[in-house]
Amino acid sequence: MKTKTNGEARIGFYVCHCGTNIAGVVNVAAVAEYAGKLPGVVVSRDYKYMCSDPGQELIQTDIKEHNLNRVVVASCSPLLHEHTFRTACEKGGLNPFCFQMVNIREHDSWVHDPGDPATEKAKALVRAAVKRVALHKPLEVKRTRIHPDVLVVGGGIAGIQAALTLANGSQNVYLVEREPTIGGHMAKFDKTFPTLDCAACILTPKMSAVAAHPNIKLWTYSEVVKVDGFVGNYKVQVRRNPRYVNEELCVGCAKCVDACVYKEEKFEDEFNEGLAKRKPVYLPFPQATPPVVVFDPDACIQLKTGKCKKSCLEACDRDAIIFDQKPETKEIEVGTIILATGFRTFDAGRLPQYGYGTLPNVYTSLQIERMVNASGPTDGHIMLKDGSKPKAVGIIHCIGSRDNRTNRWCSRVCCMYSMKLAHLIKQHTGAEVFNFYIDIRAPGKGYEEFYEKLQEEGVHFIRGRVAEVADWPLTKEEEGKLIIRVEDTLAGFVRRIPVDMVVLATGLEPQPDAQEVRRLFNISCSTEGWFLERHPKLAPVSTFTDGIFIAGCCQGPKDIPDTVAQAGAAAGEALSLINAGFIELEPNTSYVVADDCSGCKTCIPLCPYNAISRDEEKKKAVINEAICKGCGVCVAACPSGSIVQNLFTDDEIFSEIEAVLG
Amino acid sequence: MEMKTNGWQPKIVAFFCNWCTYTAADLAGVSRMKYAPNIRIIRLMCSGRLDPQFVMAAFARGADGVLIGGCHPGDCHYVEGNYKTLRRMTLLKRMLADLGIEEDRCRLEWISASEGDKVKWVVNDMTEKLRALGPLDLPGKHKEWDAEMEALEKEVQTQQEGEPSHVH
């Protein structure tokens, strides 16, 4: 790499207008003029958009014409464009690390009012960067190899899509799913909006493709328990929970289920949202993938007490049942990880005024999905508890969404799935259907049209947040009905609408263990518990941890098209790393100056990555820069100032402190 | 004191970790939250990089307050860097108190990447508290301390130019 850093600092300074984003608040001309007088600055300019091609060329030309050996750009956050400008410097023949960026947009113009204080702040930050950059040394970028295998966590539609995309691109994928089968929430749906195509028809082929794909290792009923390493080189431990069945042998014939000593189905069927029962040994649903039964250790007599006739064993002609199966931990190495851990639905019981769990015939939307599904617990019939068809159904939107007392966010899918259910209910029962909504949100392709179609079908839309689902009639007609009390905000009065069935459109929430999961993978969460993307627009599936990507509803509520698109994007990001074969790492690692080190060992236990060891012969500390991730904790602790962190040397930081203050 | 506070604005030097608090400050910007322009942010990769010397240097160079922002306990991008910060800050706060630096002048806050509003709140709150405390102005104070030597130094200088003479 050609580097021009010899001799005195010759600094080029550039301040960006960012249209009016910066120039509307900070007096950029004054900043440029001020910077021009700072020691070492030989060129000082302001320009409309520094990140544009002409902006970058400006830097490159100046480097050559003015023989610059340092560059400072005052514009937006370095987290956004540091790379852009470093590359520009490099193209101009300068070592990319002889560059410093000043954040005068996110940290200045966007948070302060126009005027002198904002401009003074910009000058102070510029002063610090100019002083600091003179101390910068040319650095080499480190490269690390990317292990080509990928781990996908979560086997819902997001995980399935990501795994297939990668596997079809010839990568080895481990797909880990906590439940006994993949499919996630989508497997429970009947139809999908707005096209009304059958969820199973589009999902089942993908599930089979996962199971059959030679490049995919599918581990269901399994959980990631430990993650070590860093981008390109993750070491992951996966615990395979015992399902008491040999997966290789079982073909899902379900003879064991028939033979079980429990003749009745007695235990709550998770897949059918409590609307049906199952036995201690069961196949989650007919298309479960892998098609392997699972024993519920809390229900199976043999597993609970060891005293069962074990009629299932006899029934299995493949000897697939293993009652003493133990959890098994697999250790794998992967280069990248995609998290697609999904969501949970809001617990409607938290809002007692809507009667879920206390009033019969109040259902959640997911229960209706199961009911309307031909292979569901009612064989596709929408019925009341007494088996009759409802004549009037109320669908209440925003249960656990857009509500300060529960969740403030919009769950994005409820309006659309409520309309889909309204359509299906009307189609199946001919009932009058009322939608109670705050706002209808239908901002997708074909969504608004679907809303119009529903209105044409005669589905009622009443705007108002429902106060209560009441069972206290005031008139004869209300007797035996569920009465929806709501202020109709368009009509301007309070209404009582008697219906036979209430559907609660429950919102989406982060998984209850989202915090543990993100700690495991060392990524960030929003306060609500959604996984945080690196940038909402420019890096929507990346996280702050290199090599870990997110897809689907673990990042926030979204519908199937968006989820699938995101899963594809995450797979694409992983593929791009894999194809490159290596990743360039920020050279902000630390090293020990051996002559200075007294061998006191203070630093050794502080390193979270065990990158520091002691050279027993020389009695000095040594940092393995391949392992060092550049936090600098050892530098701060080193009692004799013998450790240096590249890009964050003591001298650089002291000079920043000094200059920022005046 | 009255004279000094005239038009005086508190100066806060902040050390923010790259992954949580610096990003939160970026988020505050993206969300166009308005807060006091008294803060100057210096980026570190981890709050664990914070050498207490930096805090001392900031005060000595004229900061009225020093703010340190890191990831919440358990959330450190580097596993445990923030606990190391907490240990240093616990002792540093005690020492600063003994050196006559008011508690509100040195502050450690855990601010996650999603807490842009907390950046706003903390900066505003700290600015207000520093306003109430008034300037620290150590460079001025040190100059004032050294003023007592000036008379002698001047005398020594004139002496060097002219005849040696007794000072007392």
Added chain:
Amino acid sequence: MSTKPKIGFYWCASCGGCEESVVDLAEDVLMVTGAVDIIFWPCAMDFKKADIEAMPDKSIVATLLNGAIRSSEQEEMAHLLRRKSQVLIAYGSCAHTGGIPSLANQFTREQIMKFVYEDAPTMVNDQKTHPQPHSRDNGHELEIPVLRNVVRALDQVVDVDYYIPGCPPTPKLLKEAVLALLSGKLPPKGTVLAPDHAVCQECLRNDSKPQDISLTEFKRPHEIIADPEKCLLAQGLACMGPATRGGCDAVCIKGNMPCTGCFGPVSRVHDHGAKILSYLASTAAGKEEDEISATLAGIPDPVGTFYRYGLAKCLLRGKVS
């Protein structure tokens, strides 16, 4: 007149230990006196200030000045000796970094005077008499030096060429410095004439230190009987060795006492106390604030412990309000 190089010794705010350390050269002192003319050494020889004033500027090859600068008289002498010397060496901790006297920078002059002349348990002073800079006695105008508001290291008053650290400096360092002076092989101005590594490098117990000590308790030297073979820090004693410049051959640790930091920091450190703090806190265990505070409670006086020999050189220079 002798052509041997002229050397001066002087003391300011100090205990006298530095003067003793010259004598600690033992028979080597003869080598020194043989090679140089000591023209000024108030502790040992009867030379007057006026004699120095009468000398031409820069006529002394080197003056080794020990002690911090606390009074107007010391300030004046520092200026005088600076003027008369080609090389001015800050000798010992007090001149180098302010030393123990600069711990007084935690108090105002008024607080100190009041304590010494009124409140000290050993003081009987019903009249509450304080020394007066100017007074008349028997028709004579009397004057005593003025006490300054703060204690200063030598280089905070006059330009200093070299530093010899230690409380007191070891004879070895003094001998090496004198030899360097005589040979004219001097390092760049501003150098501390001692190695630029920490004490641990010289400490015989270095190998006995476990890699991870994660202390849950700090102890003071009188609270334990320390194992004479093992690293003192690992035994819970706040040893300043890792953060303190070596050159002393870990002499205190050989005496089974922890290093207290008299050689000051290495050249890469800007604030000795802050660096000691950082390193000691890094060896403490605990994740909760209470837990951490409990561990660090074993260091009852952080300022006195971390800046024992150098509060004048703390970036804050003392208590600021």
Added chain:
Amino acid sequence: MKFSYFPGCSLKGTGRAYEESLFAVCRALGVEVQELDDWNCCGATAYMAVSEAAGYMMNTRNLALAERAPHDLLAPCSACYLSLKKTQHYIAEYPSIAEQATGALAAEKLTYAGKVAVRHPLEVLVKDVGLAAIKKAVKQPLTGLKVAPYYGCQIVRPFAEFDDQQNPVLMDKLLQALGAEVVRYPLKTRCCGGSLTGTIGEVGQRLSFILLNEAQRRGATCIATVCPLCQFNLDSYQAEISKQWSPVKMPVVYFTQLLGLALGLDAKSLGLHRCIVPLPPRAAPRQEVHA
């Protein structure tokens, strides 16, 4: 356990039975109550509707008086409880009101530091005394008594500090601890008619009717309440309500009265004889109840 006690006008008038039963159960459970010396009107309804500022000033005086003792202030009447809480909130949030209040108090050489905690007896009994201690003290379990728990509007809105705002449950738990059967009563925080029974009778009484009728329909033996106005509205107009809509006969008692019965206290000392619609004797087996 000791509390200052703010009776307000109701507990000395129409709600006398509330005070009687509260005192009786407190005595039985070892809770000391000391009536606030020189208390004044809480300003509810009338003042708050005409001049909020005057309402705040009156309450600040009560709060200032209460602060002279080191105890929490017990305010059993829902209207008083809300007025006092509301005043505390406004004084804490709005410096101008606080300033006005300080000025007003100065005339009487009183000060208010915002420290006294205003407490409702339901919370104190369930949380401070505790359900376990109460269960232990029960002598006559209310077995077989079906109670509709009715909280009214004021103790949960807008400051639901000790219970769920939408679905308060503390009284349900207390009644269950006493051995009573708690009827599912979703109208537990619905309006009883409030002051409307006195002004626009037919509107107010219809609201009362809905509550009474629904309790009856759900098979409740009685309604238990925490509020003197609710008790008065629901108890006093049942004859007229029966004529106007459909027959209702539903005893409406204070939760403290039921607690007293379970503790084995006699009906008279609990003021049960003051009910217009009497509680059936089966519920109070030891004593004949006079209407």
